[in-house]
Amino acid sequence: MNRDFTYSIPWNIFIITLGSCIYAVSIKSIAYVHGFIPGGIFGLGSIVYYFTELLDPSLWFFLLNLPLFALGWFKISKRFCLYSLYAMCFSTVAYQVLNIPINIENEFYATVAAGVMGGLGSGLILRSLGSGGGMDIVAVMLNQKYNIGVGKTFFAFNLLLFSLSLSVLKPDLVVASIINVFIASTTIDSVISLFNQRKVVFIISDHAKAIYDDIRDQLNRSGTFLEGKGAYTGQNRDVLMTVINNIQLKKLEEITFTRDPNAFFIVENTFSVLGQGFSRRKVY
Structure with missing residues (x-):
C-alpha cells in the first residue's frame, strides 16, 4: 500500500469506521449480553456512578473524556483528536444502529470472542491517525514517549479497574472480564504491529x-x-x-x-x- 495513502483522510475515515463497527458489535452482541464489565473510561464512569450515585455512567464518560481530549489536543495533535472524536461518535452511533445477534451460550467462548472482536476493532482504529478516545489517548501518549505497548496500557488500566470492582461484583464475572481484556489487549498489539514486522x-x-x-x-x-x-x-x-x-x-x-x-x-x-x-x- 502507498505509504502516503495511509495518511489520507479517506483511508483513515474508512479504517476508523470499520474498526468502530466491529468494536460496537463485540460490545453490544457479546459483552453486554453476558454481563461483562465495560472497560476503559466508560467502565470508570460506571464505578464512579456506583459510589457517588451522581449523574449517570454516560455523562461521567463524557466528563472524564474532556481532560483526556484536551491532553491529546496539546500533547499529540489536533488531527489526532479530531479523528478520535469521530471514532468515539461513530462507535456510539454504530452501537445504537447495528443489531447483529451472535448466539454464544458458553461464557468462556463468549469471553474469547468478545476479546478478539473488541481487540480487532480497537486495533484497526489505532492503526489510523486517531484513537477510540478515552484511555486510548493515554495509551498512545505513553507509546509515543516510552514505547509502552498500547495493549499493555489498556490491560493494566482495566486490571486496576476490575480489581476495584471486586467488592461490588461477582468474582466470576470479574475474572471473565479480566480474561476478556487480556485477549483484547493482546489482539490490539498484534493488529497494530501486523504490517511492521519483517x-x-x-x-x-x-x-x-x-x-x-x-x-x-x-x-x-x-x-x-x-x-x-x-x-x-x-x-x-x-x-x-x-x-x-x-x-x-x-x-x-x-x-x-x-x-x-x-x-x-x-x-x-x-x-x-x-x-x-x-x-x-x-x-x-
Whole structure:
C-alpha cells in the first residue's frame, strides 16, 4: 500500500469506521449480553456512578473524556483528536444502529470472542491517525514517549479497574472480564504491529555479491554488506544483511543456496522496520 495513502483522510475515515463497527458489535452482541464489565473510561464512569450515585455512567464518560481530549489536543495533535472524536461518535452511533445477534451460550467462548472482536476493532482504529478516545489517548501518549505497548496500557488500566470492582461484583464475572481484556489487549498489539514486522536475514557466503544481485533483480530488495572475518579460518568475507517480509523468505532461501550450497543463512524476527521501502514513521 502507498505509504502516503495511509495518511489520507479517506483511508483513515474508512479504517476508523470499520474498526468502530466491529468494536460496537463485540460490545453490544457479546459483552453486554453476558454481563461483562465495560472497560476503559466508560467502565470508570460506571464505578464512579456506583459510589457517588451522581449523574449517570454516560455523562461521567463524557466528563472524564474532556481532560483526556484536551491532553491529546496539546500533547499529540489536533488531527489526532479530531479523528478520535469521530471514532468515539461513530462507535456510539454504530452501537445504537447495528443489531447483529451472535448466539454464544458458553461464557468462556463468549469471553474469547468478545476479546478478539473488541481487540480487532480497537486495533484497526489505532492503526489510523486517531484513537477510540478515552484511555486510548493515554495509551498512545505513553507509546509515543516510552514505547509502552498500547495493549499493555489498556490491560493494566482495566486490571486496576476490575480489581476495584471486586467488592461490588461477582468474582466470576470479574475474572471473565479480566480474561476478556487480556485477549483484547493482546489482539490490539498484534493488529497494530501486523504490517511492521519483517525478517532480518544475514547471509555469510563467498558469493555474497552474486546473491545480492539476485535479491535486487528477483525480490526488488536491497541490502547492506558488512565486513566479517571467520573465527576459525581467519579469512575476510562479506556478510550480506537484508530485510524482507515473510512471503519472500522462502524465495530468498532458494536464491541463496542455489548460488552457494555452503552458505550460512541466519534469520531473525524484527518488531518493527521503518524507512525507505518499508513502513513510514507514524506521525499523528
